[in-house]
Amino acid sequence: MRDTLISICEKNFLQQLVAEGHRLDGRNYNESRTLKISFGSSYGSCIVTLGETKVLAQVTCEVTQPKQVRPNEGILFINVDVGPMASPQFEANRSSDLSVYLNRLLEKCYKDSKCIDLESLCIVVEEKVWSIRVDIRVLNHDGNIIECASIATLTALAHFKRPDITRSGDQIIIHTIAEKDPIPTVLYHYPVRAVSCCFLKIAFMYSSIIVSDPSYLEESVCLSNTEEGISKGGGLLVIGMNQYKELCLLDLTGAAIDSSNIVHKAMASAADKCKDIVDLVKSTIASDDTLRQKREKVSFANTITQDHLLSLSRKDLNIRLKKYHVEDLTIEEDPMSEDDDSHKQLRSSRREHQNG
Amino acid sequence: MKVVVGDVVLPGDQCEFIATIAEKSRVLLGPGLRKEVDGVFITKAGLLRRRAPNTFWVDGYQKRYIPARGENVIGLVTQKMGDIFRVDIGSSCHATLSYLSFESATKKNRPKVEIGDVVYAKMLVASKDMEPELVCVDSNGKKNRLGVLEDGFVFKCSLNLIRKILSPQCMLIESIKNEWPFELAAGMNGKIWIKAKTMRETVAVGNAILASEYLTNEEIKSICCRMY
Numbered sequence: 001m002r003d004t005l006i007s008i009c010e011k012n013f014l015q016q017l018v019a020e021g022h023r024l025d026g027r028n029y030n031e032s033r034t035l036k037i038s039f040g041s042s043y044g045s046c047i048v049t050l051g052e053t054k055v056l057a058q059v060t061c062e063v064t065q066p067k068q069v070r071p072n073e074g075i076l077f078i079n080v081d082v083g084p085m086a087s088p089q090f091e092a093n094r095s096s097d098l099s100v101y102l103n104r105l106l107e108k109c110y111k112d113s114k115c116i117d118l119e120s121l122c123i124v125v126e127e128k129v130w131s132i133r134v135d136i137r138v139l140n141h142d143g144n145i146i147e148c149a150s151i152a153t154l155t156a157l158a159h160f161k162r163p164d165i166t167r168s169g170d171q172i173i174i175h176t177i178a179e180k181d182p183i184p185t186v187l188y189h190y191p192v193r194a195v196s197c198c199f200l201k202i203a204f205m206y207s208s209i210i211v212s213d214p215s216y217l218e219e220s221v222c223l224s225n226t227e228e229g230i231s232k233g234g235g236l237l238v239i240g241m242n243q244y245k246e247l248c249l250l251d252l253t254g255a256a257i258d259s260s261n262i263v264h265k266a267m268a269s270a271a272d273k274c275k276d277i278v279d280l281v282k283s284t285i286a287s288d289d290t291l292r293q294k295r296e297k298v299s300f301a302n303t304i305t306q307d308h309l310l311s312l313s314r315k316d317l318n319i320r321l322k323k324y325h326v327e328d329l330t331i332e333e334d335p336m337s338e339d340d341d342s343h344k345q346l347r348s349s350r351r352e353h354q355n356g
Numbered sequence: 357m358k359v360v361v362g363d364v365v366l367p368g369d370q371c372e373f374i375a376t377i378a379e380k381s382r383v384l385l386g387p388g389l390r391k392e393v394d395g396v397f398i399t400k401a402g403l404l405r406r407r408a409p410n411t412f413w414v415d416g417y418q419k420r421y422i423p424a425r426g427e428n429v430i431g432l433v434t435q436k437m438g439d440i441f442r443v444d445i446g447s448s449c450h451a452t453l454s455y456l457s458f459e460s461a462t463k464k465n466r467p468k469v470e471i472g473d474v475v476y477a478k479m480l481v482a483s484k485d486m487e488p489e490l491v492c493v494d495s496n497g498k499k500n501r502l503g504v505l506e507d508g509f510v511f512k513c514s515l516n517l518i519r520k521i522l523s524p525q526c527m528l529i530e531s532i533k534n535e536w537p538f539e540l541a542a543g544m545n546g547k548i549w550i551k552a553k554t555m556r557e558t559v560a561v562g563n564a565i566l567a568s569e570y571l572t573n574e575e576i577k578s579i580c581c582r583m584y
Contacts, residue, residue: 005432005434005444005471005472006472007432007472007473007474007510008470008472008473008474009473009474009505009506009507009508009509009510009549010509010510011472012507013507013508013509013555013558016555017555017559020555020556022555022556022559024559
């Protein structure tokens, strides 16, 4: 992995801006970007978008022999792939520190917290069990992959349905979806990594500020090291919780925390956010199920073409004044709508031009 | 496929009419066009444009910078290697910047450039087979606004937006200038450096620039008036 370098002026600017109480994209400290979940045509595939960060998750299953230590439990395998598609600094077919870190965090969050009923995946003890594999692919990296990937994993697992089986004597028949309704995976609880927040240490204030859902720039400023390899800028605190506000995961990278208040504050905001995210995941899965029962076609193609017209115009607006100051609010809304309209006009005039 | 000016062209299309013009007079080929033995070919997708008398180029939406001689770019110093600095300008490979190509720099008097600094420099060598080379002085050995940019904020945008705000027809800079004083350096590699009096103003200026990508001059004027 090539090292990403952030210019000194960007770093200083961001730190001062946060110290003044603002963020680059106009959010509040504990405000998240918009979360969008869309499903693919098969069960267990979804794309989760958090702002500009985009993650694709696909769940597959196969029948394998169980591990000798746990003969009556199925297997859950999580694989994270961060390729050059996400951001040019990543190399293809090589596991970077980030992908190993992500993999470990996801395993901690989903495997070690025992959210999946692995015993229900058993077919024949010591012989055959279902092995569930979650493939995570990061499509675009704009900070906070951790949260995006964990929501994707959760959604894909909750959405996934494995084929039904019947046992007659020694024979096991695996039914296709057409023959018998598939069985959903049993989730005891919905752990989600709600808040992965950066805290920036502002040197002249001798205090740390918690910023949730960091963007790419914020994340890299927090994790940037000095030349001696000591990180002073801040760190990344990852908190995983389920919908019952139980802690599943706590992870810290970067600089050390100097007061316990930060962790308490972050946990308090994580608790509320986790509930919202889990509710959203559940409601989108429910609405997707009703769509599927009506035999309407669900696929990624629909979701991509829907916002195709405006996708170019907004992508670069990573600096925003939105909600920056009350008097700016009226300014910001108008140009955005004008922006979209003019873009549409441009497109349509171009189309006319081509036809003519 | 036969193409004419104003068409949407794709890589591989042949421009026969340019070859016929070239027989009579001089023709300038810009980005996206390449002369081969058996004619002129398109190498980039976009709209074929022409400026009188005979300058042709392909215009398309682009974010990746392709170095071109004489352009001003904004780069990030990523490495110090002996007597050169390596500068990331967003092209496929890093550019080099010699420490002697600063104003009044000598072997004894080295310029103060640190890793992580942002420099505004001119492209001296840009060929497709060699590493691009930058300089921070003009031909008279004067600084002429080039050099290390201090404070402020740098952000990326599309190459089209840079060309738009630098074109004399665009009212953007004129309009914002009346509202707030600010400093701006626009690199042709899709990077803009801005510095205003306060943080808030800097962000506002940056936002206005990014928002103006698809706006007409009248619309730009109206946003800039409403900034207060």
